[in-house]
Amino acid sequence: MNQKIETLRSLEEFDHILRDIESEHYQAVGFKDIQPSDEFIKTAEKERAKLTKKIDPKLLAQYERIMKRYGGRVVVQVIREFCGGCYVKLPSELAVRCRTELVSCPNCGRFLFYVK
Numbered sequence: 001m002n003q004k005i006e007t008l009r010s011l012e013e014f015d016h017i018l019r020d021i022e023s024e025h026y027q028a029v030g031f032k033d034i035q036p037s038d039e040f041i042k043t044a045e046k047e048r049a050k051l052t053k054k055i056d057p058k059l060l061a062q063y064e065r066i067m068k069r070y071g072g073r074v075v076v077q078v079i080r081e082f083c084g085g086c087y088v089k090l091p092s093e094l095a096v097r098c099r100t101e102l103v104s105c106p107n108c109g110r111f112l113f114y115v116k
């Protein structure tokens with residue numbers, strides 16, 4: 001998988017972790033009595049910040065925009081030739097390129113990754 005995609009996926013994972021900590025729903029499904037330590041939260045925030053420095057600012061801005069708009073699932077899997085985010089069929093050329101390059105869906109703008 002493309003290195004940039006790996007980094008973006010990792011960033012998205014951090015955002016989900018940090019959001020879950022705040023989420024009542026998440027606490028309700030079994031984490032009510034388990035409070036993450038301040039040490040954990042600080043570490044996660046620090047690691048997230050470190051990660052953002054590795055990402056091109058333009059790309060990061062695009063990531064933040066998509067995250068804000070959809071509230072998650074910024075980096076999505078391509079299912080055959082379909083975008084896993086908006087379910088639209090991608091142009092064949094794009095579906096091939098996402099195997100090696102960082103490309104985004106022309107319809108929803110999400111970053112695409114391909115899994116064999």
Ligand SMILES: [Zn+2]
Pocket residue numbers: 083084085086087088105106107108109110
């Ligand atoms: Zn899409």
